[in-house]
Amino acid sequence: MYKIILASGSPRRKEILEQVGVKFTVLSSDKEEIITKEKPEEIVKELACVKARDIADKVEGKAIIIGADTMVAIDGQVLGKPKNEVDARAMLQMLQGNRHQVYTGVSVIIKSDVKRDEFNAAEDIIISFTEKTEVWVYPMKRKQIDKYIATGEPFDKAGAYGIQGKFAVNIEKIEGDYYNIVGFPIAKLYTRLYEEGIDILNNGEEQ
Numbered sequence: 001m002y003k004i005i006l007a008s009g010s011p012r013r014k015e016i017l018e019q020v021g022v023k024f025t026v027l028s029s030d031k032e033e034i035i036t037k038e039k040p041e042e043i044v045k046e047l048a049c050v051k052a053r054d055i056a057d058k059v060e061g062k063a064i065i066i067g068a069d070t071m072v073a074i075d076g077q078v079l080g081k082p083k084n085e086v087d088a089r090a091m092l093q094m095l096q097g098n099r100h101q102v103y104t105g106v107s108v109i110i111k112s113d114v115k116r117d118e119f120n121a122a123e124d125i126i127i128s129f130t131e132k133t134e135v136w137v138y139p140m141k142r143k144q145i146d147k148y149i150a151t152g153e154p155f156d157k158a159g160a161y162g163i164q165g166k167f168a169v170n171i172e173k174i175e176g177d178y179y180n181i182v183g184f185p186i187a188k189l190y191t192r193l194y195e196e197g198i199d200i201l202n203n204g205e206e207q
């Protein structure tokens with residue numbers, strides 16, 4: 001039996017794992033997120049890896065630690081969470097009437113309890129990937145953007161919107177995994193781990 005640990009404080013990621021029936025605990029990382037990469041698909045993987053590593057170093061025994069990070073990209077710009085209202089308005093102004101990409105990077109560290117020798121712990125297995133979803137947003141007037149900002153929804157979300165919330169009325173269409181936009185590409189994670197012989201729906205035990 002593995003302990004499954006979600007290394008993220010995002011309530012959305014927790015909800016998605018609960019929805020499919022994974023038994024896990026949450027230990028969120030407070031490590032500073034320093035970006036050294038340029039491409040969004042690399043940045044999200046790097047940040048997911050920092051979160052998973054931070055928690056993996058703090059837990060003992062057999063464990064599967066899952067880190068994730070979500071960002072929005074549009075016209076060569078990468079958007080994280082807005083810092084304030086002005087920032088949120090600028091982001092939503094860019095996204096309205098346009099197409100953008102949402103990237104979520106996932107990093108999974110599988111810690112075994114088998115020791116190589118009496119001094120060294122067994123090597124961890126690391127699986128990491130990025131999932132991309134294309135999103136088209138209908139044109140929005142300044143008044144609509146301001147009303148949306150007033151709901152308070154933008155502030156803890158990459159790109160300043162939540163597709164699962166009140167922003168749903170502005171989504172024209174998506175191409176790719178919906179759950180990836182909400183912050184966690186659950187199907188890709190489940191499938192990749194299953195290929196490795198790990199079933200997260202069964203406490204990580206092999207099928």
Ligand SMILES: Cc1cn([C@H]2C[C@H](O)[C@@H](COP(=O)(O)OP(=O)(O)OP(=O)(O)O)O2)c(=O)[nH]c1=O
Pocket residue numbers: 007008009010011012013028029051068069070071072081102156157158159161162163164181182183
């Ligand atoms: C685009 C979009 C993002 N989001 C959220 C998912 C993520 O929680 C958040 C991006 O922030 P992240 O930095 O990926 O994650 P987090 O700060 O919430 O949690 P932690 O760092 O502890 O892992 O944006 C939505 O909820 N809906 C959306 O439509």
